[in-house]
Amino acid sequence: MHPKNLHNTPYQFKKLIEVHIPLAPFVHTNEFGNSTIDFFNPNAVLELNKALLKLHYNVTNWSIPTNYLCAPIPGRADYIHHIADILNKVNINTPVKGLDIGVGANCIYPILGSQIYNWKMVGSDINEVAVASAKQNVTANTNLVDAIEIRHQKDNANIFAGIIKSNEKFDFTMCNPPFHSSEKEAKKGTQRKLKNLGKQASELKLNFGGMANELWCNGGEALFLKRLIKESVLFKDQVTVFTSLVSKSNNLTKLQKQLTKLKASYFIVPMEQGNKKSRILAWKFND
Template structure:
């Protein structure tokens, strides 16, 4: 992981359980003599997230509605740390402002950005329930209320329009786009995940996520291409536009779109254990 990521070492389940006692019921010692939890148990993972947020990030309380995606916090923190690396060196932590496109019910990127670096964050989402949940997660911790604002994108034809207001400036945007091209492909991916975890199909919904979180017509490549095209209209209001890209084979399509629009771009590779991921970042000449 990024060298500044505090999750580079193994989970300290004793400290985490002290911060959030509800986690203790799910901690056990495995056959290797190591404390862990059952990562196929969605409640255990929720309690782990609560413990991490309380212990490492001073969050009072955090929750998500049933069947919404539960984010792996170490990987999300990695994205935040890499964003910090690409920001202009003359930008101080006190005046950095970021926008999370598709903030989700969990509101995890704004929370991490605010608590790790003191950034001011805006989170936007198309789904009213996600907006309401994100707002509740902000309200639960008093330190976040002046740092994070949640906005509802009411028009699914637009990504930035209606969210970035006149005279606003963002040093970066961040996005974890829906990466499946259809509901059927998303369901197939969920079943494969369950198989890898050796979980009963009856638990499918616990890992499924909402439709807007998992899939959109054309998948992530088309979504990010739309984002790139629409970003041109806001090139003077954003420093760096960024988005996770789950499928490496989509990069060439995105590079072609960016080159056509004469955007400066780079791809940042990230590693979390055995998992490899990346995000693409682009900007326009002033």
């Protein structure tokens, strides 16, 4: 993880339970004598997130609708810290304004950006339920109200258009694109995880939840990112640096070729959390 990520150390379950008692029933001692939870239990993950947000990020009222993505906070915080490094690399100073494409019902990236770095954040999503939930998470916490704005993308043919206002400037955009190309593919991925953990197929469930627009889309990650890059050209005068997670490394070659063709300068930032490897693709258009 990023050296500034406070989740580099094991979860402080005693302190987490002190600030959020509903987490307590889900905490147990494993065979190594360490406190933990069952990360394949969505209720346990939900209560852990609530506790983490209370203890570390001063967010006391947070929830998501049933079956929506319960994003693991440590990995999300990593992306935020790497963006801060990218902003330093391209000489962006405070105050900072960022746009999260696909904010989701959880609103995690804008929350972390505002609470860790005091950034002003805008989050957009095409799903009305997700937008309503994200707005509720903002309005339920007085420290978020002036820092975060949630906008509804009403046209699924657009990503930035209809969200970025005329003459509006952003220092960066970020995105955690849908990983899979279909629900079937998403379930197969979960089955592989369960098999690796020695669990039965009957236990199949996406432990972090997730609706269609959060986990899969037509063409999967590769097609979505191609669309994102293509549309970014239209907003090159309003955004300093565009970024996105790229989960599948074999998608990079085509994306790099596309950026080169569009005369964008780009760089890749590796990310690693435990056994999971990912990367951030960042690009900008020179003046």
